[in-house]
Amino acid sequence: MDKYTGKRLDGRYEIHELIGSGGMALVYRAYDEIDDRTVAIKILKDEFLGNEEFIRRFKNESKAIAVLSHPNIVKVYDVSFGDRIQYIVEEYIDGITLKEYLDQQKEVKWKEAIHFTIQILRALQHAHEKGIVHRDIKPQNIMLLQDGTIKVTDFGIARFSRSETRTMTDKAIGSVHYIAPEQARGDLTDEKADIYSVGVMLYEMITGQLPFEADSAVSVAIMQLQADPKPPKEINPNIPDGLEEITLKAMQKNPVQRYQSAAEMLRDIEEFRRNPSIRFQYKYFIDEKPTKYIDAINTVKGTEQPVYNDNYEYEEEPVRNPKKKKKSTASLVITGIAAAFLIVAVGFGLAALLHSCSSGPQDVPLPNFVGHNYDDVKNNPAYKNFKFITETKNDSSQKAGTILGQNPKAGTVVKSNSDVTLTINAGGKMVTIPDLTNKTQDEAVSNLQQLNLTYDVLPVEDANVTKGYVQNTDPPAGTQVAEGSKVSVYVSTGSGGEKVAVPAIIDETLDAAKKDIAAAGLTVGKITTKDDTGKPKDTVIETTPLPGVQVAKGSSVSIVVSSGNKSEKSIDIFVHLPKNVTHDINLKAYLGNELQTEKTVNPSYNDVCQLTFTGTSGKKQLTIQLDGNKYQVYTLDFDAGTFKQDESYPYTENSSASESVSGPITPAD
Structure with a gap:
């Protein structure tokens, strides 16, 4: 058992x-005896108590x-920043992550996706209004409750956008599949990220x-930087x-072409929900020149292999030189040949050129690192201007990690x-961590002690491993570590008899669902049953x-199955009437060749006319x-149950035509 469970x-x-x-941090389920509620408690790991950077991040989350x-x-609910323990008390969320839900569902209907997105945007709108940018929005940080409610979590790398103007350097924060291009480049990030x-x-x-x-x-x-x-x-x-x-407007590479706020994106989504056939007709400037990015993408010294790191550090905003050189418009052939050589030269010399043209490196006295812990030195912002190269040596009289x-x-x-x-x-x-799986906790501890390794015993629920036996270790079995290293031993608590x-x-x-x-x-x-699902009868949806x-074990699970029947659907159409027209207009709606609706409308009173059409199956032209x-x-x-607009024609005043036409007209070629 670890040092906190039961305390x-x-x-x-x-x-x-x-x-x-x-x-x-370690996250625990706990009981608040004063407020009589279950809570989640994040406790900063012991190894980071002396690390100023991790403490800053941990405090950032609480703030x-x-x-x-x-x-x-x-x-x-509560925060505590003592010398020996630092923790945050939060709402306990009984649900799954959106990532887990997406992995389980073979298909997410677009209406459900909109339902989730609206809640996420409302959360971000509130945070942005408070000056807070999350910077790590991804399905793993979105919790989904049983009733479909969304909870945004993990503000560990959030920052106060109005009080902090520093930017990332070459180490991009966030999950690479979801980060904005400016975040990957190391540029200033704001709400639009x-x-x-x-x-x-x-x-x-x-x-x-x-x-x-x-x-x-x-x-x-x-x-993320270059591809569409x-x-x-x-x-x-x-x-x-x-x-x-x-979707594509939210994902524009240029932040200026993106939605400028969560509220702006919400307005479009609400308008789309009211009229799913709406077209926004967004237009974007297209730069014909190939885009090149070099920030935040480094190469391993001596090779051409790129490297990427999700860690980060801060620097002051770099000064950029906006000046550009103009090309000569003389002979195209000569210019083309010269340009080819120039591109090759620039490709090989760009890094050195940028380095030599930057403000010159400063002379600094080298501190004394001997006797200090390497992790402390590496993570100390005061030493960020040094490039550390490490080599190892065995000395049993000193602690592991000492310089x-x-x-x-x-x-x-x-x-x-x-x-x-x-x-x-x-x-x-150096010793090899043994395979401790399926050993009792006492046997595992004894084996580690014989190898002069320290240990932490951590409980973990696992119905497949007998209670009291080792599930796995970190580092895993077979890993070479130095004597004195710490090994986390995860011991099964069984199924717990509480939840499944x-x-x-x-x-x-x-029938198969009932058995499972x-x-x-x-x-x-x-x-319960549901009509018109597109699934065979009695399929769980x-x-x-x-x-x-x-x-809890023994709980009931409610099921909705397909009836196999098609239900009558209603489709709403919102007709935007012509502007600057003040007289009455005769409106007719034909479904196929059959007249469905005829009414008189006047755009000066209401410039949108809502029409409703019903049907059970198939596609029909309106x-x-x-x-x-x-x-x-x-x-x-x-x-x-959807529709799309195929064609649109300008309004032409022709009051007599409405009296002579008995069906849809085909425009003249």
């Missing part, structure tokens, strides 16, 4: 179990959430795939045009960004709670006439 913090929070472990109060953002990430998530939900995927993180980062995503309708033709436009020597020596005056070689103590002889996951039964038959529910130790709850959600002339043509899809 009480500040005489108030009774810690029950470890439920997660992130990069800088960020503390000023936020919104139903779609995880609540913070979060908008880009929301656009990527919306793209993923409506198409079922990410816009950019590659074998390495750096390849994805370069694609495949239009969503090419992947999923059922996506309405307006939704595709919203035994340095070259150049302390006090030597060197240029900033100089290489400094540090000799790091490996901590004595709702099985993934979507698209199964009702029973096998999971759950019971079948209310069964929904569950409550959602698949993957942890629920023709709208104004004063006897064709005005708009739509295709209504009663199978999908």
